[in-house]
Amino acid sequence: MSRGSTPRPPAISTKHPARLTRRVFLFPSLERRTVDHFINIYSHLAREYHDMIAMEDADGNVLAAIEQAAPLRGKRVLDIGSGTGRLPLLLAPYAAQVVALDLHRDMLTQHAAQRKRARGTWPLVQGDMRRLPFPAGWADVVTAGWAIGHLRGWYADDWKTHIGMVLNEMQRAAAPGGTLIIFETLTTGSLTPAPPTEELAAYYAWLEMDWGFARQAFRTDYQFAGVEEAVAHTEFFFGPELAAKIRENGWARLPEWTGMWLKRAA
Numbered sequence: 001m002s003r004g005s006t007p008r009p010p011a012i013s014t015k016h017p018a019r020l021t022r023r024v025f026l027f028p029s030l031e032r033r034t035v036d037h038f039i040n041i042y043s044h045l046a047r048e049y050h051d052m053i054a055m056e057d058a059d060g061n062v063l064a065a066i067e068q069a070a071p072l073r074g075k076r077v078l079d080i081g082s083g084t085g086r087l088p089l090l091l092a093p094y095a096a097q098v099v100a101l102d103l104h105r106d107m108l109t110q111h112a113a114q115r116k117r118a119r120g121t122w123p124l125v126q127g128d129m130r131r132l133p134f135p136a137g138w139a140d141v142v143t144a145g146w147a148i149g150h151l152r153g154w155y156a157d158d159w160k161t162h163i164g165m166v167l168n169e170m171q172r173a174a175a176p177g178g179t180l181i182i183f184e185t186l187t188t189g190s191l192t193p194a195p196p197t198e199e200l201a202a203y204y205a206w207l208e209m210d211w212g213f214a215r216q217a218f219r220t221d222y223q224f225a226g227v228e229e230a231v232a233h234t235e236f237f238f239g240p241e242l243a244a245k246i247r248e249n250g251w252a253r254l255p256e257w258t259g260m261w262l263k264r265a266a
């Protein structure tokens with residue numbers, strides 16, 4: 001396929017790549033969550049996921065950070081681990097072309113509904129971010145929002161192999177001089193930025209030391225109408241500890257820090 005054509009969806013794999021029984025310590029609710037906690041959400045609760053993240057980044061810092069890193073006008077953007085469309089919904093009005101890839105059908109179904117509401121037309125591809133079905137150099141900007149970090153927990157023993165596959169694929173899909181952008185959590189429900197777990201800290205350090213990504217941090221607070229709405233929208237994902245903290249602090253505005261890791265493609 002030439003750089004000018006639209007990527008086609010690959011054959012759909014029904015087998016999830018992660019082992020379903022491993023317990024991981026992935027998100028900042030301080031509770032151990034099973035792998036299938038997140039796979040269950042991405043397989044069956046995409047609507048609830050979208051209702052939650054629609055309240056995130058109340059100050060619009062994500063778009064501002066991307067625009068500063070890589071002005072989008074005239075650019076081709078590939079968003080991997082795209083979920084229900086958070087980044088395409090933000091970027092499509094500015095970029096020349098956006099293509100979104102995710103592994104889970106329910107996320108893509110919700111993504112399609114959100115795309116329709118936004119009158120968007122970007123292609124959705126069901127696929128694995130470790131094997132991107134796109135030609136080398138297709139994208140000017142490759143984004144991965146809050147997705148790669150899952151592989152740190154799902155593949156505790158060989159996470160560098162799996163995350164390395166994604167990073168190599170991001171580099172391959174990007175045009176020379178293009179921009180690679182990764183977003184990951186620096187903790188939800190905290191007033192200071194920090195990796196929520198030692199495991200994620202190791203992954204973030206690896207991105208910086210071994211892969212040459214540069215990190216910046218900014219707030220992506222959620223804004224809810226009230227404290228109970230904050231709990232209702234977030235507990236299914238982050239667990240009861242965060243719910244308790246929200247109530248304790250009376251947080252209708254739930255503080256969150258996000259990291260953006262940036263690298264130019266060779």
Ligand SMILES: C[S@@+](CC[C@H](N)C(=O)[O-])C[C@H]1O[C@@H](n2cnc3c(N)ncnc32)[C@H](O)[C@@H]1O
Pocket residue numbers: 017042053080081082083084085086087101102103104107127128129130144145146147148150
């Ligand atoms: C926390 S959600 C982030 C979704 C979206 N980027 C956002 O910002 O809301 C993580 C996403 O990664 C996707 N994902 C997990 N493993 C994947 C893989 N191997 N390939 C592609 N997507 C994957 C999940 O289906 C889910 O949609």
